[in-house]
Amino acid sequence: MSNFLGKRLRVGVAIPSTNTSAQPEMEAMRPVGVTNHIGRMIIDDDSLTHEAGFNRVIENIRSSTPDAIRSLRHCGVGAVIAAVSPDGYWEGHAAHEALHGRLAEAAGGAKIIMSADAILAALKALGGIRRIGLISPYLELGDEPVSRFFTDSGIDVAATHGLGGRTPSNISDVTLENLRDAVLDVDGPNVDAIVQVGTNVPMADFAAAAETWIGKPVLSNNAVLYWHALRSCGVTDPIPGRGLLYENH
Structure with a gap:
Protein backbone atom coordinates (compact mmCIF):
# COMPACT_ATOMS: atom_id res chain seq x y z
CA MET A 1 0.00 0.00 0.00
CA SER A 115 8.53 -3.95 25.75
CA ALA A 116 9.95 -7.22 27.03
CA ASP A 117 10.98 -8.41 23.56
CA ALA A 118 12.32 -5.01 22.49
CA ILE A 119 14.51 -4.58 25.57
CA LEU A 120 15.96 -8.09 25.33
CA ALA A 121 16.69 -7.47 21.63
CA ALA A 122 18.42 -4.18 22.48
CA LEU A 123 20.61 -5.80 25.15
CA LYS A 124 21.59 -8.48 22.63
CA ALA A 125 22.39 -5.87 19.96
CA LEU A 126 24.58 -3.97 22.42
CA GLY A 127 26.86 -6.97 22.82
CA GLY A 128 24.84 -9.45 24.84
CA ILE A 129 24.61 -7.36 28.03
CA ARG A 130 23.76 -9.49 31.08
CA ARG A 131 24.08 -7.09 34.05
CA ILE A 132 21.71 -4.15 34.32
CA GLY A 133 20.48 -1.48 36.66
CA LEU A 134 16.68 -1.35 36.41
CA ILE A 135 14.49 1.77 36.73
CA SER A 136 10.77 1.10 37.07
CA PRO A 137 7.87 3.58 37.23
CA TYR A 138 6.27 1.84 40.19
CA LEU A 139 6.32 1.45 43.90
CA GLU A 140 7.83 -1.76 45.28
CA LEU A 141 4.63 -3.68 44.48
CA GLY A 142 5.30 -3.35 40.75
CA ASP A 143 9.10 -3.56 40.83
CA GLU A 144 9.36 -7.25 41.74
CA PRO A 145 7.53 -8.81 38.74
CA VAL A 146 9.53 -6.68 36.29
CA SER A 147 12.83 -7.61 37.93
CA ARG A 148 11.83 -11.29 38.00
CA PHE A 149 11.11 -11.28 34.25
CA PHE A 150 14.65 -10.14 33.51
CA THR A 151 16.29 -12.56 35.92
CA ASP A 152 14.23 -15.40 34.40
CA SER A 153 15.62 -14.26 31.02
CA GLY A 154 19.20 -14.67 32.25
CA ILE A 155 19.74 -10.98 32.97
CA ASP A 156 21.33 -10.09 36.32
CA VAL A 157 19.48 -7.14 37.88
CA ALA A 158 22.19 -5.57 40.04
CA ALA A 159 20.03 -2.72 41.40
CA THR A 160 16.44 -1.49 41.13
CA HIS A 161 14.98 1.98 41.58
CA GLY A 162 11.22 2.65 41.54
CA LEU A 163 10.03 6.13 40.57
CA GLY A 164 6.96 5.72 42.77
CA GLY A 165 4.07 6.19 40.34
CA ARG A 166 0.82 6.04 42.28
CA THR A 167 -1.60 5.88 39.33
CA PRO A 168 -1.03 5.22 35.61
CA SER A 169 -1.32 8.94 34.77
CA ASN A 170 0.84 9.99 37.73
CA ILE A 171 3.77 7.98 36.34
CA SER A 172 4.57 10.88 33.98
CA ASP A 173 4.90 13.34 36.89
CA VAL A 174 8.67 13.02 37.21
CA THR A 175 11.36 15.68 37.19
CA LEU A 176 14.83 15.70 35.67
CA GLU A 177 16.13 15.41 39.22
CA ASN A 178 14.04 12.24 39.73
CA LEU A 179 15.50 10.72 36.57
CA ARG A 180 19.05 11.76 37.46
CA ASP A 181 18.75 10.31 40.96
CA ALA A 182 17.36 7.05 39.54
CA VAL A 183 20.27 6.66 37.09
CA LEU A 184 22.84 7.37 39.78
CA ASP A 185 21.12 4.99 42.20
CA VAL A 186 21.24 1.96 39.89
CA ASP A 187 24.61 2.65 38.25
CA GLY A 188 27.81 1.06 39.50
CA PRO A 189 30.93 -0.80 38.41
CA ASN A 190 28.98 -4.08 38.23
CA VAL A 191 26.34 -2.60 35.87
CA ASP A 192 26.84 -2.77 32.09
CA ALA A 193 23.66 -0.92 31.08
CA ILE A 194 20.71 0.87 32.64
CA VAL A 195 17.19 -0.12 31.59
CA GLN A 196 14.11 2.01 32.24
CA VAL A 197 10.68 0.41 31.89
CA GLY A 198 7.33 2.19 31.88
CA THR A 199 6.02 3.88 28.74
CA ASN A 200 4.56 6.87 30.59
CA VAL A 201 7.99 7.86 31.97
CA PRO A 202 9.25 10.69 29.70
CA MET A 203 12.89 9.59 29.71
CA ALA A 204 13.95 9.25 26.04
CA ASP A 205 15.85 12.54 25.80
CA PHE A 206 17.31 12.24 29.28
CA ALA A 207 18.52 8.68 28.65
CA ALA A 208 20.47 9.72 25.56
CA ALA A 209 22.08 12.57 27.50
CA ALA A 210 22.86 10.34 30.51
CA GLU A 211 24.90 8.00 28.31
CA THR A 212 27.40 10.81 27.72
CA TRP A 213 28.20 11.16 31.43
CA ILE A 214 28.05 7.56 32.63
CA GLY A 215 29.71 6.04 29.57
CA LYS A 216 27.35 3.10 29.12
CA PRO A 217 23.97 2.41 27.47
CA VAL A 218 20.86 3.89 29.09
CA LEU A 219 17.78 2.32 27.52
CA SER A 220 14.52 4.25 27.70
CA ASN A 221 11.40 2.11 27.22
CA ASN A 222 9.81 4.25 24.50
CA ALA A 223 13.05 4.68 22.57
CA VAL A 224 13.72 0.93 22.62
CA LEU A 225 10.17 0.08 21.53
CA TYR A 226 10.40 2.44 18.58
CA TRP A 227 13.91 1.24 17.66
CA HIS A 228 12.70 -2.37 17.64
CA ALA A 229 9.69 -1.49 15.47
CA LEU A 230 11.91 0.28 12.92
CA ARG A 231 14.57 -2.43 12.82
CA SER A 232 11.99 -5.25 12.66
CA CYS A 233 10.55 -3.62 9.54
CA GLY A 234 13.89 -3.00 7.80
CA VAL A 235 14.34 0.69 8.62
CA THR A 236 17.99 0.76 9.67
CA ASP A 237 18.92 4.45 9.53
CA PRO A 238 21.30 5.55 12.28
CA ILE A 239 19.63 8.42 14.13
CA PRO A 240 22.17 10.85 15.66
CA GLY A 241 21.39 12.23 19.10
CA ARG A 242 19.23 9.29 20.14
CA GLY A 243 21.89 7.32 21.98
CA LEU A 244 24.17 4.37 21.36
CA LEU A 245 21.40 1.99 20.30
CA TYR A 246 20.06 4.23 17.50
CA GLU A 247 23.45 5.42 16.34
CA ASN A 248 25.23 2.07 16.16
CA HIS A 249 22.64 -0.71 15.77
Missing part, protein backbone atom coordinates in the same frame (compact mmCIF):
# COMPACT_ATOMS: atom_id res chain seq x y z
CA SER A 2 1.54 3.30 -1.10
CA ASN A 3 1.33 6.41 1.01
CA PHE A 4 2.92 9.79 0.39
CA LEU A 5 3.83 10.53 4.01
CA GLY A 6 4.49 7.00 5.25
CA LYS A 7 6.06 5.69 2.05
CA ARG A 8 8.73 3.72 3.95
CA LEU A 9 6.76 2.48 6.95
CA ARG A 10 3.62 3.13 8.97
CA VAL A 11 3.85 2.28 12.65
CA GLY A 12 0.79 1.68 14.82
CA VAL A 13 1.14 2.66 18.47
CA ALA A 14 -1.44 1.37 20.97
CA ILE A 15 -1.28 3.55 24.07
CA PRO A 16 -3.23 3.58 27.36
CA SER A 17 -5.67 6.47 27.63
CA THR A 18 -3.74 7.65 30.72
CA ASN A 19 -0.39 7.84 28.91
CA THR A 20 0.89 11.29 27.88
CA SER A 21 4.55 10.42 27.16
CA ALA A 22 4.70 7.67 24.53
CA GLN A 23 3.02 9.55 21.69
CA PRO A 24 5.17 12.72 21.75
CA GLU A 25 8.39 10.79 22.39
CA MET A 26 7.81 8.39 19.52
CA GLU A 27 6.74 11.19 17.19
CA ALA A 28 10.09 12.89 17.84
CA MET A 29 11.95 9.70 16.79
CA ARG A 30 10.37 9.29 13.34
CA PRO A 31 12.76 9.04 10.40
CA VAL A 32 11.74 10.68 7.12
CA GLY A 33 9.12 8.60 5.32
CA VAL A 34 7.81 6.92 8.50
CA THR A 35 4.47 7.83 10.07
CA ASN A 36 2.91 6.93 13.42
CA HIS A 37 -0.76 6.07 13.90
CA ILE A 38 -2.27 6.04 17.38
CA GLY A 39 -4.88 3.80 18.98
CA ARG A 40 -5.94 4.27 22.60
CA MET A 41 -6.59 1.56 25.20
CA ILE A 42 -9.35 2.86 27.46
CA ILE A 43 -8.33 2.22 31.07
CA ASP A 44 -9.22 3.76 34.42
CA ASP A 45 -6.67 5.71 36.42
CA ASP A 46 -6.72 3.25 39.33
CA SER A 47 -4.36 3.35 42.26
CA LEU A 48 -1.08 1.44 41.90
CA THR A 49 -0.37 1.57 45.63
CA HIS A 50 -2.07 -1.74 46.45
CA GLU A 51 -2.43 -5.11 44.76
CA ALA A 52 -6.16 -4.83 44.03
CA GLY A 53 -5.71 -1.54 42.16
CA PHE A 54 -2.68 -2.83 40.26
CA ASN A 55 -4.60 -5.93 39.23
CA ARG A 56 -7.51 -3.79 37.98
CA VAL A 57 -5.08 -1.82 35.81
CA ILE A 58 -3.68 -5.08 34.40
CA GLU A 59 -7.16 -6.41 33.66
CA ASN A 60 -8.21 -3.14 32.00
CA ILE A 61 -5.12 -3.27 29.80
CA ARG A 62 -5.74 -6.91 28.89
CA SER A 63 -9.34 -6.26 27.89
CA SER A 64 -8.75 -3.04 25.94
CA THR A 65 -5.46 -3.66 24.12
CA PRO A 66 -6.82 -5.95 21.36
CA ASP A 67 -9.48 -3.40 20.38
CA ALA A 68 -6.89 -0.60 20.30
CA ILE A 69 -4.75 -2.74 18.00
CA ARG A 70 -7.69 -3.71 15.79
CA SER A 71 -8.46 0.01 15.35
CA LEU A 72 -5.12 0.33 13.53
CA ARG A 73 -5.49 -2.55 11.07
CA HIS A 74 -6.88 -0.48 8.20
CA CYS A 75 -3.98 2.00 8.39
CA GLY A 76 -1.78 -0.55 6.64
CA VAL A 77 0.79 -0.53 9.43
CA GLY A 78 3.86 -2.76 9.22
CA ALA A 79 4.20 -3.00 12.99
CA VAL A 80 2.09 -2.24 16.04
CA ILE A 81 3.81 -1.14 19.24
CA ALA A 82 1.95 -2.18 22.39
CA ALA A 83 3.12 0.85 24.35
CA VAL A 84 2.46 -0.54 27.79
CA SER A 85 4.79 -2.38 30.14
CA PRO A 86 3.22 -4.25 33.05
CA ASP A 87 1.17 -6.94 31.37
CA GLY A 88 4.16 -8.11 29.35
CA TYR A 89 6.11 -8.88 32.53
CA TRP A 90 3.51 -9.59 35.17
CA GLU A 91 3.12 -13.37 35.03
CA GLY A 92 6.35 -14.55 33.40
CA HIS A 93 7.38 -15.86 29.99
CA ALA A 94 4.48 -18.23 29.33
CA ALA A 95 1.90 -15.50 29.96
CA HIS A 96 3.94 -13.09 27.85
CA GLU A 97 4.00 -15.49 24.89
CA ALA A 98 0.26 -16.11 25.19
CA LEU A 99 -0.40 -12.37 25.24
CA HIS A 100 1.86 -11.85 22.23
CA GLY A 101 -0.17 -14.43 20.31
CA ARG A 102 -3.48 -12.72 21.13
CA LEU A 103 -2.16 -9.33 20.10
CA ALA A 104 -0.67 -10.71 16.88
CA GLU A 105 -4.09 -12.11 15.96
CA ALA A 106 -5.67 -8.71 16.61
CA ALA A 107 -3.01 -7.02 14.45
CA GLY A 108 -3.98 -9.03 11.39
CA GLY A 109 -0.46 -9.67 10.13
CA ALA A 110 1.42 -6.62 11.40
CA LYS A 111 4.41 -7.28 13.64
CA ILE A 112 3.67 -6.90 17.36
CA ILE A 113 6.32 -4.98 19.28
CA MET A 114 6.27 -5.41 23.08
Whole structure:
Protein backbone atom coordinates (compact mmCIF):
# COMPACT_ATOMS: atom_id res chain seq x y z
CA MET A 1 0.00 0.00 0.00
CA SER A 2 1.54 3.30 -1.10
CA ASN A 3 1.33 6.41 1.01
CA PHE A 4 2.92 9.79 0.39
CA LEU A 5 3.83 10.53 4.01
CA GLY A 6 4.49 7.00 5.25
CA LYS A 7 6.06 5.69 2.05
CA ARG A 8 8.73 3.72 3.95
CA LEU A 9 6.76 2.48 6.95
CA ARG A 10 3.62 3.13 8.97
CA VAL A 11 3.85 2.28 12.65
CA GLY A 12 0.79 1.68 14.82
CA VAL A 13 1.14 2.66 18.47
CA ALA A 14 -1.44 1.37 20.97
CA ILE A 15 -1.28 3.55 24.07
CA PRO A 16 -3.23 3.58 27.36
CA SER A 17 -5.67 6.47 27.63
CA THR A 18 -3.74 7.65 30.72
CA ASN A 19 -0.39 7.84 28.91
CA THR A 20 0.89 11.29 27.88
CA SER A 21 4.55 10.42 27.16
CA ALA A 22 4.70 7.67 24.53
CA GLN A 23 3.02 9.55 21.69
CA PRO A 24 5.17 12.72 21.75
CA GLU A 25 8.39 10.79 22.39
CA MET A 26 7.81 8.39 19.52
CA GLU A 27 6.74 11.19 17.19
CA ALA A 28 10.09 12.89 17.84
CA MET A 29 11.95 9.70 16.79
CA ARG A 30 10.37 9.29 13.34
CA PRO A 31 12.76 9.04 10.40
CA VAL A 32 11.74 10.68 7.12
CA GLY A 33 9.12 8.60 5.32
CA VAL A 34 7.81 6.92 8.50
CA THR A 35 4.47 7.83 10.07
CA ASN A 36 2.91 6.93 13.42
CA HIS A 37 -0.76 6.07 13.90
CA ILE A 38 -2.27 6.04 17.38
CA GLY A 39 -4.88 3.80 18.98
CA ARG A 40 -5.94 4.27 22.60
CA MET A 41 -6.59 1.56 25.20
CA ILE A 42 -9.35 2.86 27.46
CA ILE A 43 -8.33 2.22 31.07
CA ASP A 44 -9.22 3.76 34.42
CA ASP A 45 -6.67 5.71 36.42
CA ASP A 46 -6.72 3.25 39.33
CA SER A 47 -4.36 3.35 42.26
CA LEU A 48 -1.08 1.44 41.90
CA THR A 49 -0.37 1.57 45.63
CA HIS A 50 -2.07 -1.74 46.45
CA GLU A 51 -2.43 -5.11 44.76
CA ALA A 52 -6.16 -4.83 44.03
CA GLY A 53 -5.71 -1.54 42.16
CA PHE A 54 -2.68 -2.83 40.26
CA ASN A 55 -4.60 -5.93 39.23
CA ARG A 56 -7.51 -3.79 37.98
CA VAL A 57 -5.08 -1.82 35.81
CA ILE A 58 -3.68 -5.08 34.40
CA GLU A 59 -7.16 -6.41 33.66
CA ASN A 60 -8.21 -3.14 32.00
CA ILE A 61 -5.12 -3.27 29.80
CA ARG A 62 -5.74 -6.91 28.89
CA SER A 63 -9.34 -6.26 27.89
CA SER A 64 -8.75 -3.04 25.94
CA THR A 65 -5.46 -3.66 24.12
CA PRO A 66 -6.82 -5.95 21.36
CA ASP A 67 -9.48 -3.40 20.38
CA ALA A 68 -6.89 -0.60 20.30
CA ILE A 69 -4.75 -2.74 18.00
CA ARG A 70 -7.69 -3.71 15.79
CA SER A 71 -8.46 0.01 15.35
CA LEU A 72 -5.12 0.33 13.53
CA ARG A 73 -5.49 -2.55 11.07
CA HIS A 74 -6.88 -0.48 8.20
CA CYS A 75 -3.98 2.00 8.39
CA GLY A 76 -1.78 -0.55 6.64
CA VAL A 77 0.79 -0.53 9.43
CA GLY A 78 3.86 -2.76 9.22
CA ALA A 79 4.20 -3.00 12.99
CA VAL A 80 2.09 -2.24 16.04
CA ILE A 81 3.81 -1.14 19.24
CA ALA A 82 1.95 -2.18 22.39
CA ALA A 83 3.12 0.85 24.35
CA VAL A 84 2.46 -0.54 27.79
CA SER A 85 4.79 -2.38 30.14
CA PRO A 86 3.22 -4.25 33.05
CA ASP A 87 1.17 -6.94 31.37
CA GLY A 88 4.16 -8.11 29.35
CA TYR A 89 6.11 -8.88 32.53
CA TRP A 90 3.51 -9.59 35.17
CA GLU A 91 3.12 -13.37 35.03
CA GLY A 92 6.35 -14.55 33.40
CA HIS A 93 7.38 -15.86 29.99
CA ALA A 94 4.48 -18.23 29.33
CA ALA A 95 1.90 -15.50 29.96
CA HIS A 96 3.94 -13.09 27.85
CA GLU A 97 4.00 -15.49 24.89
CA ALA A 98 0.26 -16.11 25.19
CA LEU A 99 -0.40 -12.37 25.24
CA HIS A 100 1.86 -11.85 22.23
CA GLY A 101 -0.17 -14.43 20.31
CA ARG A 102 -3.48 -12.72 21.13
CA LEU A 103 -2.16 -9.33 20.10
CA ALA A 104 -0.67 -10.71 16.88
CA GLU A 105 -4.09 -12.11 15.96
CA ALA A 106 -5.67 -8.71 16.61
CA ALA A 107 -3.01 -7.02 14.45
CA GLY A 108 -3.98 -9.03 11.39
CA GLY A 109 -0.46 -9.67 10.13
CA ALA A 110 1.42 -6.62 11.40
CA LYS A 111 4.41 -7.28 13.64
CA ILE A 112 3.67 -6.90 17.36
CA ILE A 113 6.32 -4.98 19.28
CA MET A 114 6.27 -5.41 23.08
CA SER A 115 8.53 -3.95 25.75
CA ALA A 116 9.95 -7.22 27.03
CA ASP A 117 10.98 -8.41 23.56
CA ALA A 118 12.32 -5.01 22.49
CA ILE A 119 14.51 -4.58 25.57
CA LEU A 120 15.96 -8.09 25.33
CA ALA A 121 16.69 -7.47 21.63
CA ALA A 122 18.42 -4.18 22.48
CA LEU A 123 20.61 -5.80 25.15
CA LYS A 124 21.59 -8.48 22.63
CA ALA A 125 22.39 -5.87 19.96
CA LEU A 126 24.58 -3.97 22.42
CA GLY A 127 26.86 -6.97 22.82
CA GLY A 128 24.84 -9.45 24.84
CA ILE A 129 24.61 -7.36 28.03
CA ARG A 130 23.76 -9.49 31.08
CA ARG A 131 24.08 -7.09 34.05
CA ILE A 132 21.71 -4.15 34.32
CA GLY A 133 20.48 -1.48 36.66
CA LEU A 134 16.68 -1.35 36.41
CA ILE A 135 14.49 1.77 36.73
CA SER A 136 10.77 1.10 37.07
CA PRO A 137 7.87 3.58 37.23
CA TYR A 138 6.27 1.84 40.19
CA LEU A 139 6.32 1.45 43.90
CA GLU A 140 7.83 -1.76 45.28
CA LEU A 141 4.63 -3.68 44.48
CA GLY A 142 5.30 -3.35 40.75
CA ASP A 143 9.10 -3.56 40.83
CA GLU A 144 9.36 -7.25 41.74
CA PRO A 145 7.53 -8.81 38.74
CA VAL A 146 9.53 -6.68 36.29
CA SER A 147 12.83 -7.61 37.93
CA ARG A 148 11.83 -11.29 38.00
CA PHE A 149 11.11 -11.28 34.25
CA PHE A 150 14.65 -10.14 33.51
CA THR A 151 16.29 -12.56 35.92
CA ASP A 152 14.23 -15.40 34.40
CA SER A 153 15.62 -14.26 31.02
CA GLY A 154 19.20 -14.67 32.25
CA ILE A 155 19.74 -10.98 32.97
CA ASP A 156 21.33 -10.09 36.32
CA VAL A 157 19.48 -7.14 37.88
CA ALA A 158 22.19 -5.57 40.04
CA ALA A 159 20.03 -2.72 41.40
CA THR A 160 16.44 -1.49 41.13
CA HIS A 161 14.98 1.98 41.58
CA GLY A 162 11.22 2.65 41.54
CA LEU A 163 10.03 6.13 40.57
CA GLY A 164 6.96 5.72 42.77
CA GLY A 165 4.07 6.19 40.34
CA ARG A 166 0.82 6.04 42.28
CA THR A 167 -1.60 5.88 39.33
CA PRO A 168 -1.03 5.22 35.61
CA SER A 169 -1.32 8.94 34.77
CA ASN A 170 0.84 9.99 37.73
CA ILE A 171 3.77 7.98 36.34
CA SER A 172 4.57 10.88 33.98
CA ASP A 173 4.90 13.34 36.89
CA VAL A 174 8.67 13.02 37.21
CA THR A 175 11.36 15.68 37.19
CA LEU A 176 14.83 15.70 35.67
CA GLU A 177 16.13 15.41 39.22
CA ASN A 178 14.04 12.24 39.73
CA LEU A 179 15.50 10.72 36.57
CA ARG A 180 19.05 11.76 37.46
CA ASP A 181 18.75 10.31 40.96
CA ALA A 182 17.36 7.05 39.54
CA VAL A 183 20.27 6.66 37.09
CA LEU A 184 22.84 7.37 39.78
CA ASP A 185 21.12 4.99 42.20
CA VAL A 186 21.24 1.96 39.89
CA ASP A 187 24.61 2.65 38.25
CA GLY A 188 27.81 1.06 39.50
CA PRO A 189 30.93 -0.80 38.41
CA ASN A 190 28.98 -4.08 38.23
CA VAL A 191 26.34 -2.60 35.87
CA ASP A 192 26.84 -2.77 32.09
CA ALA A 193 23.66 -0.92 31.08
CA ILE A 194 20.71 0.87 32.64
CA VAL A 195 17.19 -0.12 31.59
CA GLN A 196 14.11 2.01 32.24
CA VAL A 197 10.68 0.41 31.89
CA GLY A 198 7.33 2.19 31.88
CA THR A 199 6.02 3.88 28.74
CA ASN A 200 4.56 6.87 30.59
CA VAL A 201 7.99 7.86 31.97
CA PRO A 202 9.25 10.69 29.70
CA MET A 203 12.89 9.59 29.71
CA ALA A 204 13.95 9.25 26.04
CA ASP A 205 15.85 12.54 25.80
CA PHE A 206 17.31 12.24 29.28
CA ALA A 207 18.52 8.68 28.65
CA ALA A 208 20.47 9.72 25.56
CA ALA A 209 22.08 12.57 27.50
CA ALA A 210 22.86 10.34 30.51
CA GLU A 211 24.90 8.00 28.31
CA THR A 212 27.40 10.81 27.72
CA TRP A 213 28.20 11.16 31.43
CA ILE A 214 28.05 7.56 32.63
CA GLY A 215 29.71 6.04 29.57
CA LYS A 216 27.35 3.10 29.12
CA PRO A 217 23.97 2.41 27.47
CA VAL A 218 20.86 3.89 29.09
CA LEU A 219 17.78 2.32 27.52
CA SER A 220 14.52 4.25 27.70
CA ASN A 221 11.40 2.11 27.22
CA ASN A 222 9.81 4.25 24.50
CA ALA A 223 13.05 4.68 22.57
CA VAL A 224 13.72 0.93 22.62
CA LEU A 225 10.17 0.08 21.53
CA TYR A 226 10.40 2.44 18.58
CA TRP A 227 13.91 1.24 17.66
CA HIS A 228 12.70 -2.37 17.64
CA ALA A 229 9.69 -1.49 15.47
CA LEU A 230 11.91 0.28 12.92
CA ARG A 231 14.57 -2.43 12.82
CA SER A 232 11.99 -5.25 12.66
CA CYS A 233 10.55 -3.62 9.54
CA GLY A 234 13.89 -3.00 7.80
CA VAL A 235 14.34 0.69 8.62
CA THR A 236 17.99 0.76 9.67
CA ASP A 237 18.92 4.45 9.53
CA PRO A 238 21.30 5.55 12.28
CA ILE A 239 19.63 8.42 14.13
CA PRO A 240 22.17 10.85 15.66
CA GLY A 241 21.39 12.23 19.10
CA ARG A 242 19.23 9.29 20.14
CA GLY A 243 21.89 7.32 21.98
CA LEU A 244 24.17 4.37 21.36
CA LEU A 245 21.40 1.99 20.30
CA TYR A 246 20.06 4.23 17.50
CA GLU A 247 23.45 5.42 16.34
CA ASN A 248 25.23 2.07 16.16
CA HIS A 249 22.64 -0.71 15.77
